[in-house]
Amino acid sequence: MKADRLRTAAASRKVPTGITGFDEITGGGLPRGRTALVQGGPGSGKTIFGLQFLVNGARHFNESGIFVAFEETSQRIMANAESFHWGLPELLRKQLSFVDAQPQPDLAQSGDFDLWGMLAGLEAQVAARKTRRIVFDALDIVLALLPDLAARRREIYRLHDWLPKRGLTCVVTLKAAVDEPSSITQQPHGFMQFMVDCSVILNHSVVLGVSQRNLRVQKYRGSQFDENESPFVIGRMGFDVAIVRTLGQVDATVTHERVTSGVRRLDTMLGGGYYRAACVLITGFPGTAKTTLSGAFADAACRRGERTLFVSFDSDGTEVIRNLGSVGILLQRHVNSGVLRMVSSRTVRGSAEMCLVSIKEIAQAHGARCLVIDPVSALSQFGNEMTAYGVAERLLDWSKAERITLVCTSLSNEISERAEDDTLLHRSAMADTWIHLNYLVQAGERNRGMSIIKSRGTAHSNQVRELILSNDGVTLADIFTAGGEVLMGTMRWEKESAERVAIEVAAVAGKLKGVTLDAEQAELGVRLKAVQTELLAKQIEKTLLARTTASRKAEVLRGSARMRELRSGDAAAPKRKRRP
């Protein structure tokens, strides 16, 4: 209970703006019941910031708000804000109201005046609607009408005193040339930034022809805040301030789930495939089949039924589909079924920051679980060198938080021999799996080799494999080493076929030997049988002989007895013949 109360107390000190990134920078939003100053040059997004503060308050925190427009009319502001998907007309019916306070062009003035008229009107409005948030847009317009510095100061103090008594959290926007810091303090309302509790500076600059926006919190009384400039973009949903979650804040649950790379042998090399929500970096020289490898991944993801976004900076989506079709990766069917979304640089363009925001928005709209960016090095081109690193970091951070498996390709500079020289490969430190593709030129051939440079948390093969593209898709082949040299392509094929022949010869020889042995065995068997038969015959002969002898002896005895009988001359001889 106590913890709850403490949390509420902490939360109640700040009013969330609901602006992506801004609440993180300020640790919760703008100071509750106080005034925040937003300064910026023309077109820096002051009005949008203010309006979004109110819109989000109404939409997400059920706090009604009033927008006091000193510069543009409310109709124009509403018309301008229509491009954002805020549902403004709906909000205007209940929680949001505009107060037009533009001085009419023919307004005559004589002498000093004060802002009580406006405040009294607002007071009634605030009470009626239980307003919690208020924005004074371009307060400098009305301040400029005041005759002297003292009067301006007086009116600012009046406002400053009036707001907290009504429990209003206020955003005041002022025009300022923030490029020259000294000019701020010299401006008539410059002291206002010393008075307010929170001051935000919006900056809009052009670097090498690319528009870059930055936001910086200049001060925030009684609170910690990120003091650095943070890039932001004004996207389809309004402000999007780029921040990197610190490691502690990423509570993306780590998973052991694997997703296939689309190439079976690569999965084996990685010990089962990529990790879900991992960032895979595929680097390589032009034409080393980076796109093909990422296409294989996308195809496999789509076949699992996972919604996939394929961002192609180099060529149009249809071209990618055609090209990948030639190696048996058929993506058109996935596009047709709506699982795959192909996006080209025609959709995603502008500064690296803008690209990131577009990619995020499209991925979110598509509900993507797998994302391919081909090549991610496109983000570091054309005036984005400074921001590309941060953008890449945030891309990773975001994809991890969203549990999106990210496959990025990156073009290596062919001139530099070492892959580490690649500018965007700062990121390789952040990538979870890094696959490098290169050429091996040997014996008049250029063959693609693939190796896994690193893969966090997975046992992975140290072997270089040859990447073979065929009509049937992507396969990996073992490479041979012979005399310390790596064999690929035709030489590998030769070696392979030589091995095949050797195996065949050995098989035939074995067979032949078997047959010979069989024959010998059969022969011996036959001989054994013949001898056995002969033996039997001998035995029979022997038996027969014995029997013949016995019967002849008996016959002889019987014959002599009979003879004596017939002679009858002698007395019967004794039965037993006695030899003398």
Add this chain to the structure above:
Amino acid sequence: MTSPAAFKFQLYVAGDSQNSTQATANLRALCRQYLPGRYEIEIVDVFREPRRALAENIRMTPTLLKVSPRPSRRIIGTLSQTQRVLDTLGLIAEAP
């Protein structure tokens, strides 16, 4: 044969704040001098009638509204520069 209130003014004031008090005094003096008997002044306190001030788009106080005769005019401030006020209201400064 004087039309009793040819000039109708509304002066929006913020209670008895300094600017508003000055404006009230200046307006009364001006009317007495240049439009004797031909004016009508309504003082509207924005604190008492904030809704009315809001509806009338009163943002700064004091604000003087000339309701009639047409065209209507509005002047903000303490009305301290008499000539300017007269010009804006379309009154020719008649020699006193």
